[in-house]
Amino acid sequence: xxxxxxxxxxxxxxxxxxxxxxxxxxxxxxxxxxxxxxxxxxxxxxxxxxxxxxxxxxxxxxxxxxxxxxxxxxxxxxxxxxxxxxxxxxxxxxxxxxxxxxxxxxxxxxxxxxxxxxxxxxxxxxxxxxxxxxxxxxxxxxxxxxxxxxxxxxxxxxxxxxxxxxxxxxxxxxxxxxxxxxxxxxxxxxxxxxxxxxxxxxxxxxxxxxxxxxxxxxxxxxxxxxxxxxxxxxxxxxxxxxxxxxxxxxxxxxxxxxxxxxxxxxxxxxxxxxxxxxxxxxxxxxxxxxxxxxxxxxxxxxxxxxxxxxxxxxxxxxxxxxxxxxxxxxxxxxxxxxxxxxxxxxxxxxxxxxxxxxxxxxxxxxxxxxxxxxxxxxxxxxxxxxxxxxxxxxxxxxxxxxxxxx
Numbered sequence: 001x002x003x004x005x006x007x008x009x010x011x012x013x014x015x016x017x018x019x020x021x022x023x024x025x026x027x028x029x030x031x032x033x034x035x036x037x038x039x040x041x042x043x044x045x046x047x048x049x050x051x052x053x054x055x056x057x058x059x060x061x062x063x064x065x066x067x068x069x070x071x072x073x074x075x076x077x078x079x080x081x082x083x084x085x086x087x088x089x090x091x092x093x094x095x096x097x098x099x100x101x102x103x104x105x106x107x108x109x110x111x112x113x114x115x116x117x118x119x120x121x122x123x124x125x126x127x128x129x130x131x132x133x134x135x136x137x138x139x140x141x142x143x144x145x146x147x148x149x150x151x152x153x154x155x156x157x158x159x160x161x162x163x164x165x166x167x168x169x170x171x172x173x174x175x176x177x178x179x180x181x182x183x184x185x186x187x188x189x190x191x192x193x194x195x196x197x198x199x200x201x202x203x204x205x206x207x208x209x210x211x212x213x214x215x216x217x218x219x220x221x222x223x224x225x226x227x228x229x230x231x232x233x234x235x236x237x238x239x240x241x242x243x244x245x246x247x248x249x250x251x252x253x254x255x256x257x258x259x260x261x262x263x264x265x266x267x268x269x270x271x272x273x274x275x276x277x278x279x280x281x282x283x284x285x286x287x288x289x290x291x292x293x294x295x296x297x298x299x300x301x302x303x304x305x306x307x308x309x310x311x312x313x314x315x316x317x318x319x320x321x322x323x324x325x326x327x328x329x330x331x332x333x334x335x336x337x338x339x340x341x342x343x344x345x346x347x348x349x350x351x352x353x354x355x356x357x358x359x360x361x362x363x364x365x366x367x368x369x370x371x372x373x374x375x376x377x378x379x380x381x382x383x384x385x386x387x388x389x390x391x392x393x394x395x396x397x398x399x400x401x402x403x404x405x406x
Contacts, residue, residue, distance in 0.1 A: 011046040012105075013079070015072060017064060018087035020054040029087075031293055032260065036087050036109060038211075043116050048081060062097050063090060073102050085112055088261070092141040109261055110137060125187050132180040135173050142169055191275065202250040202385045204243075204378065205280035207305065209297040210257025212288040213320040215239075217365040218254040221375070238276050245379045248386065253280065258304045260296075267307065274308055281385045283315040284378070289348070289362065290324035314385075316359050316377060319352065323364040 016036050020029045029052055037047040053068045062069050063086055072084065083105040084098070090108040099106050107115075114134050121127040206214040222241035239254040253276045277283070285301060287294050298317075305311045325345045343351075345362075353360045361377055363370040 011044060012083050013048050013081050014040055014045045014083040014085050015076060015081055016040065016047050016050040016085050016087065017072065018050065018052050019058060019064070020052055021057060026052075026054075032087050035260070036085060036112075039109070039112050039116065040085055043112055043119065045083065045085070047085075048079060049075060051075075058088065058094075060091075061094065062101065063088070063094050069098070069101055076102055076104055083107065085109070095141065113259070113262070125184075125191070128180055128183050128187065132177060132184065135177050135180070139170065139173050139177075142173075188275070200389055201242075202282070202382045202389070203253065203276070203280045204250055204282045204284060204382065205253040205255060205277050206284050206286055207255055207277055207301060208257060208286035209288065209301055210259050212257065212286045212291075212297075213365050214254055214257065214286045217284075217286060217318070217320065217363075218252065220365050220368065220371060221378075222252055240276070245375050245382075248379055248382055250382045250386075253277075258301050260300050262304070267304070277305070277310050278308055280310070280313060282378075282381050283310070283313050284318050285315050286318045286320050288321050288324075289319040289345070290321045290326065294319075314359075314381065316361065316381065317352070317356050318374065319348075319360070319362040320365055322362055322369055323367050 016033050018029050018033045018036070020026045024032070030050075033050045033052065037050070040047050051064070051068065051072055053064045055065065059065055064072070075081070076084070081104060084102055084107070086098075086106070086108045088108065089110045090098070090106070095106050095108075114130065114137060117126075117130045118134065121130045206218060208214050218239065218241065222243045238256075241252050243250055243252045255274060255277055283305075285298070287298055291297065302311060305313075322345065349362050358377075361370065361374050363374050365371070
């Protein structure tokens with residue numbers, strides 16, 4: 001019994017597979033695989049090796065070429081690997097063909113992210129959203145789930161129970177999707193009522209790529225204890241806290257992190273959670289300055305905000321994790337492009353602060369570096385919004401400012 005329990009709790013070993021394409025150069029492919037390894041670790045798997053192949057486009061049958069698939073198969077057999085994770089979304093046909101060849105569990109990036117979301121979901125709202133996204137993902141892939149009945153399908157007189165079962169499953173899933181959508185509509189109405197009951201207080205929302213330190217910053221600003229750890233998607237459920245800086249109260253919201261190649265169905269399902277972003281008066285866009293690809297992460301967040309029609313909201317760009325920033329001295333000449341690899345933190349600060357003017361700040365939520373300056377910046381932005389909403393309170397701030405001068 002102990003051996004059985006040990007086997008059930010053992011980490012699943014996996015290999016990771018990605019492509020180098022004209023649209024995805026080698027450095028990006030490797031970076032995405034590093035992120036995929038982090039996703040796998042978050043899900044509880046142990047990445048053993050990454051495989052990359054250069055192709056003009058994914059093989060429509062097996063994603064990678066025949067030779068590369070054979071290489072992966074040999075490695076899997078030699079090292080007793082039980083799972084293969086692909087960095088891009090696979091079709092039902094690709095999953096079926098790859099499974100037949102590798103004879104291990106096959107996941108793609110979307111499937112992996114959905115699994116993590118299912119694992120992290122705590123409230124009924126989050127669980128409903130994840131389940132809806134899972135069913136939407138599953139629906140077009142039903143044919144791949146019935147390969148054991150393939151001999152009974154196709155051809156005159158060969159319509160067997162496999163095809164009948166697929167149609168039954170499709171109907172069940174469509175009915176379940178309909179019910180889940182109704183549940184979300186009901187939950188969304190409750191959430192809308194909750195937001196309405198908060199009155200006209202200024203709302204500030206933390207947004208950003210996953211694992212940039214939003215929850216840690218939330219804890220510092222609100223003096224609360226929101227769950228935070230060095231894992232992707234540590235926060236799924238929206239958390240709202242009342243914060244008071246000096247004499248000024250406002251609502252601060254922590255939201256789910258964004259990520260590259262985020263499944264469209266997941267974005268659709270979680271749009272209700274992200275209503276807090278749409279209804280916010282001010283956004284704090286948190287960025288991990290220590291990450292080598294932070295500029296692309298900013299683009300991913302900006303693109304997602306555009307999908308939510310929230311890209312024009314007042315925004316402060318908060319560069320977090322100054323404490324983790326590393327700089328390796330390199331010999332460069334005047335012709336060498338200035339990149340993250342050969343620029344100091346001080347130079348980065350000057351670059352971005354000149355670009356963003358008063359709407360950019362560098363901090364460390366971990367060791368509290370520059371936190372007072374951030375609080376002052378947030379205070380000023382919230383006050384600007386507050387006095388337009390409550391003009392009669394303006395004299396209170398004027399009185400407070402005069403006292404500060406004294």
